[in-house]
Amino acid sequence: MNTAPTTTSPPSSKNIDVWLIEDNRHFSEAIECILDTEDGIQLKESFRSAEAALKALPKKTPPQVIILDLGLPGMGGIEALPEIIKHAPKSQVLVLTTDDGRSKVLAAIANGASGYLLKSDDLDAIVSGIRDIVDGRAAINSRVSRMILDIFRKIPKPPPEANLTSRESEILCMLADGKIKKEVADLLGISYYTVDTHVKRIYKKLQVNNLSGAIARMSQQ
Amino acid sequence: MNTAPTTTSPPSSKNIDVWLIEDNRHFSEAIECILDTEDGIQLKESFRSAEAALKALPKKTPPQVIILDLGLPGMGGIEALPEIIKHAPKSQVLVLTTDDGRSKVLAAIANGASGYLLKSDDLDAIVSGIRDIVDGRAAINSRVSRMILDIFRKIPKPPPEANLTSRESEILCMLADGKIKKEVADLLGISYYTVDTHVKRIYKKLQVNNLSGAIARMSQQ
DNA sequence: CTAAACATGCCGAGAATACGGGATGCCCTT
DNA sequence: AAGGGCATCCCGTATTCTCGGCATGTTTAG
Numbered sequence: 001m002n003t004a005p006t007t008t009s010p011p012s013s014k015n016i017d018v019w020l021i022e023d024n025r026h027f028s029e030a031i032e033c034i035l036d037t038e039d040g041i042q043l044k045e046s047f048r049s050a051e052a053a054l055k056a057l058p059k060k061t062p063p064q065v066i067i068l069d070l071g072l073p074g075m076g077g078i079e080a081l082p083e084i085i086k087h088a089p090k091s092q093v094l095v096l097t098t099d100d101g102r103s104k105v106l107a108a109i110a111n112g113a114s115g116y117l118l119k120s121d122d123l124d125a126i127v128s129g130i131r132d133i134v135d136g137r138a139a140i141n142s143r144v145s146r147m148i149l150d151i152f153r154k155i156p157k158p159p160p161e162a163n164l165t166s167r168e169s170e171i172l173c174m175l176a177d178g179k180i181k182k183e184v185a186d187l188l189g190i191s192y193y194t195v196d197t198h199v200k201r202i203y204k205k206l207q208v209n210n211l212s213g214a215i216a217r218m219s220q221q
Numbered sequence: 222m223n224t225a226p227t228t229t230s231p232p233s234s235k236n237i238d239v240w241l242i243e244d245n246r247h248f249s250e251a252i253e254c255i256l257d258t259e260d261g262i263q264l265k266e267s268f269r270s271a272e273a274a275l276k277a278l279p280k281k282t283p284p285q286v287i288i289l290d291l292g293l294p295g296m297g298g299i300e301a302l303p304e305i306i307k308h309a310p311k312s313q314v315l316v317l318t319t320d321d322g323r324s325k326v327l328a329a330i331a332n333g334a335s336g337y338l339l340k341s342d343d344l345d346a347i348v349s350g351i352r353d354i355v356d357g358r359a360a361i362n363s364r365v366s367r368m369i370l371d372i373f374r375k376i377p378k379p380p381p382e383a384n385l386t387s388r389e390s391e392i393l394c395m396l397a398d399g400k401i402k403k404e405v406a407d408l409l410g411i412s413y414y415t416v417d418t419h420v421k422r423i424y425k426k427l428q429v430n431n432l433s434g435a436i437a438r439m440s441q442q
Numbered sequence: 443c444t445a446a447a448c449a450t451g452c453c454g455a456g457a458a459t460a461c462g463g464g465a466t467g468c469c470c471t472t
Numbered sequence: 473a474a475g476g477g478c479a480t481c482c483c484g485t486a487t488t489c490t491c492g493g494c495a496t497g498t499t500t501a502g
Binding site for chain 1: 330331333335353357358359360361363364366367369370373374396397398399400401429430431432433434436437
Binding site: 196199 | 457458459460461462
């Protein structure tokens with residue numbers, strides 16, 4: 001995020017070509033209007049559906065930035081994202097939507113969005129967001145940022161350390177690789193029965209009753 | 222991020238108390254100066270080391286926002302972060318540093334920072350960042366945002382055409398919970414054989430030959 | 443329209459697992 | 473010396489999986 005014009009914002013060289021995919025007339029007109037008055041940014045195309053944009057992509061020069069609404073009729077924005085990127089790998093997609101639900105945000109990011117702004121944001125934020133994106137920065141609404149941070153924080157939490165002994169962890173790890181007990185036994189140079197016993201204890205400790213549950217417990221926390 | 226004053230920024234009710242932990246005189250003075258002129262924000266304390274701040278924390282009322290430099294002499298900002306949060310769980314920490322290295326960013330987030338701004342950012346960005354944070358948003362420099370996005374994107378990416386259908390994913394997910402095929406079948410209201418068939422295809426697609434391998438592939442990439 | 447992709451259902455044999463026992467030896471702490 | 477935790481080994485049985493087929497109906501994309 002940048003709350004004010006970032007000091008490190010170079011003139012972004014030439015003109016920035018932009019496409020807009022937005023079904024809402026009012027909103028798209030507002031954007032068209034503000035981009036028209038903006039120096040160095042040029043709205044080249046405006047589509048009312050993802051299908052229309054995807055159809056146009058192979059025929060025209062892809063823009064640097066594609067502003068994409070998620071709440072599109074027909075093919076939704078999320079589904080369209082991978083397609084867009086497939087056809088225009090060099091274009092950066094700026095998602096612009098009303099929905100700040102966690103799943104949408106995650107899906108958008110996972111599918112390659114470079115920015116995620118909300119329609120409730122100031123229109124100026126869109127302009128700045130476009131410049132951010134072409135300069136290799138991210139344009140993300142601060143509320144969405146917060147959500148991402150919260151999610152992020154929960155991932156790298158390794159410490160709850162199960163009470164597994166190192167031997168047990170070792171065996172569970174190998175099983176999680178898809179190896180079967182027999183293989184593990186051979187690789188460790190111990191008996192199948194030993195592995196089996198270890199696994200039994202792992203299940204007890206982890207309170208599960210099969211390998212799948214144990215692996216899930218392991219790779220999650 | 223918010224590139225312009227966020228439209229959804231309410232007056233943030235009362236005064237915002239802020240502490241500053243920064244060893245660089247010039248910089249801390251600059252911040253003190255700009256916060257002094259800022260309405261509704263009050264810089265209550267200013268420390269030159271994490272130790273000093275930690276010593277003061279139990280004695281005074283913790284502020285809403287703590288601005289923390291990472292490049293501190295003695296105890297570094299990263300090490301101080303968990304301590305700060307332990308003693309002042311309600312305070313939000315805004316990291317303000319020159320270092321935008323990936324490891325620092327990740328460490329700061331993992332340790333509970335609510336914001337990450339760079340000293341190269343406009344001073345106004347700090348003010349807006351403070352307001353963002355108390356309003357439950359995140360204050361993150363857009364370059365850092367981009368980095369987080371890039372990292373984020375790599376986690377849930379199935380690089381090969383591991384394209385599981387939604388049904389397949391659903392089933393794999395349930396199996397990863399420790400459920401057995403029969404349970405999954407009952408829960409989905411379909412035949413055991415159907416589940417079995419789906420699983421067979423999952424193995425093919427993921428190039429594994431047992432559940433453990435499939436779950437591992439799923440939860441990692 | 444046709445082929446492909448998807449979801450669904452079924453069978454059977456052999457492989458692997460789950461889990462209840464029981465046992466031995468080592469090392470560490472009390 | 474005793475007890476506990478750990479790693480090791482063994483057995484039998486019931487359960488579950490794996491995987492090879494085969495087959496049908498629906499939806500989708502070309």
